[in-house]
Amino acid sequence: MNAAYEKLLGGRSGFIGLLVLAALLLLVFPLSLDIFRLNLVGKYLAYAFVAVGLVLCWGYGGILSLGQGVFFGLGGYCMAMFLKLEASDPISTKIQSTPGIPDFMDWNQITALPAMWQPFHSFSFTVLAVLAVPTFLALLIGMAMFKRRVGDVYFSIVTQAIAAILSILIIGQQGLTGGVNGITDLKTLMGWDIRTDSAKLILYFVNAGLLIVCILFGRFILSSKLGRLLMAMRDKEERVRFSGYDVASFKVFVYCVAAMFSAIGGAMFTLQVGFMSPSFVGIVPSIEMVIYAAVGGRMSLLGAVYGTLLVNFGKSYFSETFPELWLFLMGGLFIAVVMYFPNGLAGVYHNQSRRFMTWLATRKSSTLTTQVTLTPPKVAVEKTEKINIVIDNANLEASK
Amino acid sequence: MVSLSEFGAIFAMQGFNGLSVFCVLLLMALGLAIIFGQMGVINMAHGEFLTIGAYMTYLLSKLTTEYAPSLQPYYFFGAVVLSFIVAYGIGYLTEMLLISRLYKRPLDTLLATWGLSLAMQQTFRSIFGAKEVSATLPDWLLGSFKPTENIDIPINGVFMMVLTLLLTSAIFLLLFRSRWGLQVRATMQNRVMSGAVGINTRKVDRATFALGCGVAGVAGAAFTTIGSTGPTSGSLYIVDTFLVVVFGGAQSLLGTIASAFSIAQTQSTAEFFLTGSMAKVLTLSAVIVILMLRPQGLFSVRVRK
Numbered sequence A: 001m002n003a004a005y006e007k008l009l010g011g012r013s014g015f016i017g018l019l020v021l022a023a024l025l026l027l028v029f030p031l032s033l034d035i036f037r038l039n040l041v042g043k044y045l046a047y048a049f050v051a052v053g054l055v056l057c058w059g060y061g062g063i064l065s066l067g068q069g070v071f072f073g074l075g076g077y078c079m080a081m082f083l084k085l086e087a088s089d090p091i092s093t094k095i096q097s098t099p100g101i102p103d104f105m106d107w108n109q110i111t112a113l114p115a116m117w118q119p120f121h122s123f124s125f126t127v128l129a130v131l132a133v134p135t136f137l138a139l140l141i142g143m144a145m146f147k148r149r150v151g152d153v154y155f156s157i158v159t160q161a162i163a164a165i166l167s168i169l170i171i172g173q174q175g176l177t178g179g180v181n182g183i184t185d186l187k188t189l190m191g192w193d194i195r196t197d198s199a200k201l202i203l204y205f206v207n208a209g210l211l212i213v214c215i216l217f218g219r220f221i222l223s224s225k226l227g228r229l230l231m232a233m234r235d236k237e238e239r240v241r242f243s244g245y246d247v248a249s250f251k252v253f254v255y256c257v258a259a260m261f262s263a264i265g266g267a268m269f270t271l272q273v274g275f276m277s278p279s280f281v282g283i284v285p286s287i288e289m290v291i292y293a294a295v296g297g298r299m300s301l302l303g304a305v306y307g308t309l310l311v312n313f314g315k316s317y318f319s320e321t322f323p324e325l326w327l328f329l330m331g332g333l334f335i336a337v338v339m340y341f342p343n344g345l346a347g348v349y350h351n352q353s354r355r356f357m358t359w360l361a362t363r364k365s366s367t368l369t370t371q372v373t374l375t376p377p378k379v380a381v382e383k384t385e386k387i388n389i390v391i392d393n394a395n396l397e398a399s400k
Numbered sequence B: 001m002v003s004l005s006e007f008g009a010i011f012a013m014q015g016f017n018g019l020s021v022f023c024v025l026l027l028m029a030l031g032l033a034i035i036f037g038q039m040g041v042i043n044m045a046h047g048e049f050l051t052i053g054a055y056m057t058y059l060l061s062k063l064t065t066e067y068a069p070s071l072q073p074y075y076f077f078g079a080v081v082l083s084f085i086v087a088y089g090i091g092y093l094t095e096m097l098l099i100s101r102l103y104k105r106p107l108d109t110l111l112a113t114w115g116l117s118l119a120m121q122q123t124f125r126s127i128f129g130a131k132e133v134s135a136t137l138p139d140w141l142l143g144s145f146k147p148t149e150n151i152d153i154p155i156n157g158v159f160m161m162v163l164t165l166l167l168t169s170a171i172f173l174l175l176f177r178s179r180w181g182l183q184v185r186a187t188m189q190n191r192v193m194s195g196a197v198g199i200n201t202r203k204v205d206r207a208t209f210a211l212g213c214g215v216a217g218v219a220g221a222a223f224t225t226i227g228s229t230g231p232t233s234g235s236l237y238i239v240d241t242f243l244v245v246v247f248g249g250a251q252s253l254l255g256t257i258a259s260a261f262s263i264a265q266t267q268s269t270a271e272f273f274l275t276g277s278m279a280k281v282l283t284l285s286a287v288i289v290i291l292m293l294r295p296q297g298l299f300s301v302r303v304r305k
Helices: A002-009 A011-032 A035-060 A068-087 A103-107 A115-121 A123-146 A152-172 A197-223 A225-235 A237-242 A247-273 A283-296 A301-321 A323-340 A344-367 A375-399 B004-038 B046-067 B069-097 B106-128 B155-176 B179-189 B191-196 B201-223 B233-248 B253-273 B276-293
Strands: none
Touching (some): A035 A068, A035 A283, A068 A247, A152 A283, A152 B276, A237 A247, A283 A344, A283 B106, A283 B233, B004 B179, B004 B233, B004 B253, B046 B201, B106 B233, B155 B179, B155 B201, B233 B253, B233 B276, B253 B276
């Protein structure tokens, strides 16, 4: 029990952080926002899955993937294919020349459902595909790249090219994928109308719950020996290799986990927004997802969620009110985060809370009797030590 | 039954198409071959430096047609020079303010320059409008050249080839046959040692980066002869550009040329049989598969680390 508390929840500070996030997602947002806004937050939280995955593979593993949109999109498309098949039953599509197939196939003169689509009649297959297809692709890419010791920079460029390929492919194969419009008009999930307010509310809670599960899983990985190895690899790969560890396999593993998180996010995105299109697959959305993690703090799983929410709120606010300024702000954000806040919001928070703690400690020790003062400074020291480790990591990264 | 001469004509045209795609790819990649290949800086805003050149050409074409119609046939040469100077200047500033602080963090450079590219796109949109614009070409660049009945070679394509040839040779001479090029290569291979023998490495970095940007500007100017320019046109090139440089083997100029050539020929041949998008998918996938088998690219330079 105690071990689980320390490992999964990260001790007291980690537990409080998680509790605050859970309260925000499960209580504050649902109680204070109307269903339209809540659905919007749900959409942002679907992106947060990608950001959490990026914290694992980029922040801790040192693997910067610029193609997370690929996995997000694949997850989303798998779910969308299932929903689309359900929405295009023979009765509601009887005006088409071939009833029973999705409308965009009919527009593209396809007369029978392609083999690729056939298994998506089954919901259990779809869930499996959402999880397995992106993970398998990540496994393939990871095996090919990491086993041959392709460097970080090259890996980023190749993943970016893969994002480009997939989006060109989806747009080019209109009859199979719905082309540039994507798969739209999704209505029901196994007979349950996903467009109603109550369904949106339930989906929001499912989404938030899954996100918290993913964060817990991420914590579990990071607090294990694997997590320490990941950090060691990021900072001195050769040394870990010489110690006898198979560096490539660890990298492949963490990359696959990140891909699977993204895919879950993609599927939840499709369910909440009601469509999926290639505009969530290409290079631009993929890099945007990296900035969510960077703003939140590349070393903080919880920070990634806050970063995603903050950037997206900013995006929807500024692109509505000052459309001219938005890209400047976004560009400036990239530059500012990289140059001045390499650890993002989480880094700023840590520094401030450390300052606050030392301030608190010095204040208390000067006013209270020695007997009582023994405890608070100890906590403060413990905290400072933890923070020092974080800062050391940042320094290491900077000096690399 | 296709006669032999017609077949020959198709073959020649196809070859010419491949050559023009080759020139486009090579022009795009030359600047990056300096910045990424030699310096190892990932400049995601490279496409925007191309766009700067294209917009400068557009601007000059507009100015000459409005104020000095007699100079209109020759403005293009001025545009090439202007594009180089403007892109060089902006590149110089970028290196000074942004890149020079991030040399030790390559992945962060990637993010910062991506941010820069977003800001530059919005700047283009604010100055030149969201619509695509195209420069009025001088008359001598229009039309085509017909050696036989079935062969039709556009003049602007030939012009691009000549420009590509000139630019490539200039870069080759500068990097591999001049004293300055020697300093650049020395700095990139061993910074500390170069500093010890009296090379001002900071200055070399700055000038090299700016030179890469300037070359991108010239490439952008060349692109106005074959297409229009919009605020986001640069970002369309970025994936191809990086793949060309990486595929060729980052540090080798010859590799960049060879990889641009093979990618261009594959793509234009595939386009003959498939749709444009599928040809692109096929080419990019082939490049990635080859890169997975041979991560160091086609031509690798052996450098002691």
